[in-house]
Amino acid sequence: MLLNVKDVDFSYDSRPVLRAVSFDLEAGAMVGLIGPNGSGKSTLIKLLSKVLRPTRGKIRFRRRDIADTTSAELARHVAVVSQEPTVAFSFSGLETVMAGRYPHIGRFGFETQRDFEIAHRAMAFTDTIHLSDRRIEEMSGGEKQRVFLARALAQEPELLLLDEPTTHLDINHQIEIMDLIRKLHKEQNLTVLSVTHDLNLAAEYFHTLLLLREGSLVMEGAPSQVVRDEVIKQVYGADAVVSKNPRTGAPHLALVPRVAPATAQRKGVKVHVICGGGTASDLIRRLVIEGYTVTAGVLNEGDSDHRVAMSLADEVVTAAPFSPVGDEAHARNLELARAADVVVVSAVPVGQGNLRNIEAALLASSSGVRTVVPSSFEDQDFTSGKATALFNKLVETGAQTVSMIPEIFGILDQINIDKPQQ
Amino acid sequence: MKNPSSKRAKKTALSLLVLLLLWALVVVLSSTIGPADISFGQCISVLCSRMPWVSAENVPEVHETIIFRVRLPRILMASLVGASLAVAGAVFQGLLRNPLAEPYILGVSSGAAVGATVAMVVGLATVAGGFGFVFVPALAFLGALVAMVAAYQLAKIGRTVPVHTLILAGVVVNAFFSAVVMFIVSRAGPQLHGIMFWLMGNLEPVAGTAMLARFVVPLVVVGFILIALYCRDLNVLAFGEESAVQLGMNAGAVKRVLFVSASLITGVVVAMSGMIGFVGLVVPHSVRMIVGADHRSLIPTAAIAGASFLIVADTVARVASVPVGAVTALIGCPFFAYLLRTRKRVMNV
Numbered sequence: 124m125l126l127n128v129k130d131v132d133f134s135y136d137s138r139p140v141l142r143a144v145s146f147d148l149e150a151g152a153m154v155g156l157i158g159p160n161g162s163g164k165s166t167l168i169k170l171l172s173k174v175l176r177p178t179r180g181k182i183r184f185r186r187r188d189i190a191d192t193t194s195a196e197l198a199r200h201v202a203v204v205s206q207e208p209t210v211a212f213s214f215s216g217l218e219t220v221m222a223g224r225y226p227h228i229g230r231f232g233f234e235t236q237r238d239f240e241i242a243h244r245a246m247a248f249t250d251t252i253h254l255s256d257r258r259i260e261e262m263s264g265g266e267k268q269r270v271f272l273a274r275a276l277a278q279e280p281e282l283l284l285l286d287e288p289t290t291h292l293d294i295n296h297q298i299e300i301m302d303l304i305r306k307l308h309k310e311q312n313l314t315v316l317s318v319t320h321d322l323n324l325a326a327e328y329f330h331t332l333l334l335l336r337e338g339s340l341v342m343e344g345a346p347s348q349v350v351r352d353e354v355i356k357q358v359y360g361a362d363a364v365v366s367k368n369p370r371t372g373a374p375h376l377a378l379v380p381r382v383a384p385a386t387a388q389r390k391g392v393k394v395h396v397i398c399g400g401g402t403a404s405d406l407i408r409r410l411v412i413e414g415y416t417v418t419a420g421v422l423n424e425g426d427s428d429h430r431v432a433m434s435l436a437d438e439v440v441t442a443a444p445f446s447p448v449g450d451e452a453h454a455r456n457l458e459l460a461r462a463a464d465v466v467v468v469s470a471v472p473v474g475q476g477n478l479r480n481i482e483a484a485l486l487a488s489s490s491g492v493r494t495v496v497p498s499s500f501e502d503q504d505f506t507s508g509k510a511t512a513l514f515n516k517l518v519e520t521g522a523q524t525v526s527m528i529p530e531i532f533g534i535l536d537q538i539n540i541d542k543p544q545q
Numbered sequence: 546m547k548n549p550s551s552k553r554a555k556k557t558a559l560s561l562l563v564l565l566l567l568w569a570l571v572v573v574l575s576s577t578i579g580p581a582d583i584s585f586g587q588c589i590s591v592l593c594s595r596m597p598w599v600s601a602e603n604v605p606e607v608h609e610t611i612i613f614r615v616r617l618p619r620i621l622m623a624s625l626v627g628a629s630l631a632v633a634g635a636v637f638q639g640l641l642r643n644p645l646a647e648p649y650i651l652g653v654s655s656g657a658a659v660g661a662t663v664a665m666v667v668g669l670a671t672v673a674g675g676f677g678f679v680f681v682p683a684l685a686f687l688g689a690l691v692a693m694v695a696a697y698q699l700a701k702i703g704r705t706v707p708v709h710t711l712i713l714a715g716v717v718v719n720a721f722f723s724a725v726v727m728f729i730v731s732r733a734g735p736q737l738h739g740i741m742f743w744l745m746g747n748l749e750p751v752a753g754t755a756m757l758a759r760f761v762v763p764l765v766v767v768g769f770i771l772i773a774l775y776c777r778d779l780n781v782l783a784f785g786e787e788s789a790v791q792l793g794m795n796a797g798a799v800k801r802v803l804f805v806s807a808s809l810i811t812g813v814v815v816a817m818s819g820m821i822g823f824v825g826l827v828v829p830h831s832v833r834m835i836v837g838a839d840h841r842s843l844i845p846t847a848a849i850a851g852a853s854f855l856i857v858a859d860t861v862a863r864v865a866s867v868p869v870g871a872v873t874a875l876i877g878c879p880f881f882a883y884l885l886r887t888r889k890r891v892m893n894v
Contacts, residue, residue: 172791198793211642211783212838218780225781226793230774278792 124186125150125282125314126171131180133166133338140166141338144180148316150281153308155329156318157349159359162335164318168286171316172203184282198226202275206287208267216254216262216270220246223277245276248311249303265296272303276311283307285317289324297321301328326350326374334358350374364434379434392416392538395463395487396436397456397480401427403469406528411435415535418463420456421448421480428469447476453483460487464538467531468517470497473510481513485520493538494522495531557842560835564849568624571853575860576616583608622758623748623859623869624852626818627828629765629810631851634825635843636772636807639779640800641697641706644830644884648689648811649822651711652718656692657815658744659722660684662729664816665740678756682764682813689812692718693804704786708885746821746870748859754817761813768810772844775803779840821855821870823877828854830884 126148133141141163169175224238249269289297326346334342355363362379396419420440422429432439440456488494504510577588637646664681699714778799789796828851836842862869
């Protein structure tokens with residue numbers, strides 16, 4: 124066992140930050156430390172690197188209490204990279220990396236050729252040799268972080284502690300740094316413990332996740348065990364949908380925005396959306412955000428519009444996957460369409476299966492419901508003309524044609540004026 | 546693979562050599578300037594006359610007296626004080642991670658002045674047959690240390706010392722200790738004029754200076770040696786105290802050693818020369834542009850450059866009959882203003 128944390132408490136002044144934290148880190152582990160802001164993640168890194176002392180409990184590195192080791196001794200085994208390292212003076216890349224040799228050189232010692240070679244290897248590994256003479260403040264965020272990883276590597280550590288190493292980086296550099304950390308773990312046999320607040324990166328890169336909440340370790344396990352809807356809801360208080368990254372299979376988190384009722388000024392205006400195949404996902408989302416009451420139908424289960432509508436709309440008329448619209452569904456769809464203030468038909472491809480949806484729109488339109496249809500629909504017709512005929516009738520009965528989403532909102536704004544709010 | 550440390554060492558050695566030659570030139574040139582007309586050539590021969598392997602040519606005795614008894618002591622004193630203040634400035638800047646840190650601006654010089662003034666006014670300097678002079682640098686060091694701790698405690702926010710709070714802390718500390726000095730000096734009686742002139746920064750040897758130097762020089766040497774041993778630590782401290790600990794430094798102890806050393810050299814030279822400001826600002830910044838930020842290069846080059854800088858400033862002061870503190874302030878204040886405007890580019894704080 125490389126690191127053993129046992130019953131560690133820590134308080135800033137008298138404010139408790141960590142409570143009874145215990146975990147073990149095996150050599151060769153790649154562990155992510157996650158948790159909401161203020162849950163004590165960074166504090167834990169500071170305790171492990173002896174910047175702070177636990178108020179209770181023990182931290183052992185290779186069975187030895189780190190309180191009994193000197194900082195220099197610890198720094199020869201444990202290196203830290205923080206989220207946004209700063210340097211007070213304009214040191215060069217190489218000078219920065221050479222600082223990693225500090226714990227290996229005595230007070231009266233000098234840097235030897237060997238120290239330099241170790242620094243050079245560290246820079247080669249992190250692809251920073253070309254930054255040797257560049258001033259730190261002239262580097263990009265990603266370059267700077269690679270140089271600081273090289274500095275950590277120059278310490279020749281066994282354990283690498285990272286405190287949100289990618290927080291201030293663009294997404295491309297986030298991936299670059301995380302890939303590099305994984306490479307360090309694999310090829311340099313480094314044990315890695317990294318704080319991160321990006322759950323997707325955490326789930327992607329770490330073998331084990333530790334979840335902290337209000338200073339307590341509440342969960343430890345594989346990403347698929349930890350990154351789950353109900354855990355996110357419980358610990359972070361956020362609605363999230365966890366799916367799988369289609370390329371890597373790692374748990375992937377999508378956040379669902381909460382629609383604040385206070386902003387829903389258009390409550391009361393009902394919009395029924397006839398759609399499918401992802402043609403109205405953006406429209407439905409925007410309608411809901413702007414506060415309209417949205418219904419949709421008939422949609423097949425598994426359709427991407429169906430998924431969006433199910434999570435956002437007030438009511439969705441559902442049909443079984445790949446099945447045609449049945450009588451019952453058609454009747455309910457028609458009811459919703461007639462009850463709506465506006466019916467919107469999206470640029471949905473129309474086949475035999477969902478032709479009845481267009482009939483429903485036509486029936487609603489002819490009974491006086493304002494209806495909006497796409498301006499051209501030949502491309503959508505997979506019924507050899509039947510759908511086109513229905514569309515033409517819709518336009519004849521007064522349906523308005525639009526070619527883009529903003530036009531729909533123009534029409535809806537008119538309704539808002541026509542229909543004073545209660 | 547070329548070892549960049551040796552590359553840096555070569556560059557530093559070259560810079561040191563050039564600066565030493567420059568210093569020698571400044572010493573000779575400054576020796577020629579004064580009311581008595583001594584030419585460059587005459588000056589060289591006077592200086593050479595003391596060298597064992599050079600036969601003394603017909604050197605006028607009066608020239609010898611002027612150079613060795615009047616001008617050279619003052620030049621050497623300027624060298625010592627200039628080197629000390631430049632090094633103290635560089636150390637304070639490194640410790641506080643702040644480009645505007647400087648003994649005078651921090652109020653450390655005022656604190657030292659209080660200590661030295663107390664020793665002089667109370668008459669400690671004259672007790673025990675000359676040995677009492679040790680009280681002047683000793684109390685000055687104590688005063689410098691108190692002022693340093695006060696300024697640091699006032700200026701720090703968490704673990705950092707931001708530029709604006711540092712300047713405000715310096716203003717407060719300076720105002721307080723200056724008031725204390727004024728209070729003491731106003732009760733000084735016949736010594737008043739001498740003390741006032743000394744306070745404004747004066748490198749003119751007075752009665753007792755030679756005695757004082759016997760204590761000051763070894764203390765400065767001790768301070769320099771300690772600082773030299775901790776130059777690499779100053780580099781690591783530039784990454785912040787937390788990083789320094791994570792890189793294996795006993796940061797608390799290291800900082801204490803450096804604070805005490807820098808306060809020591811500041812305190813003891815203030816005891817000798819009064820408050821000469823801005824040397825610790827102008828010199829380290831200028832030198833940093835040439836040799837880079839590595840303190841192992843910066844500290845020795847700043848020492849020699851500081852010596853030359855203060856000789857030049859003092860020569861101007863001699864000619865114009867003003868305190869040297871006024872000359873350094875006239876150069877230093879615009880420099881300070883420039884740094885204040887451009888600090889983001891100079892340093893990432």
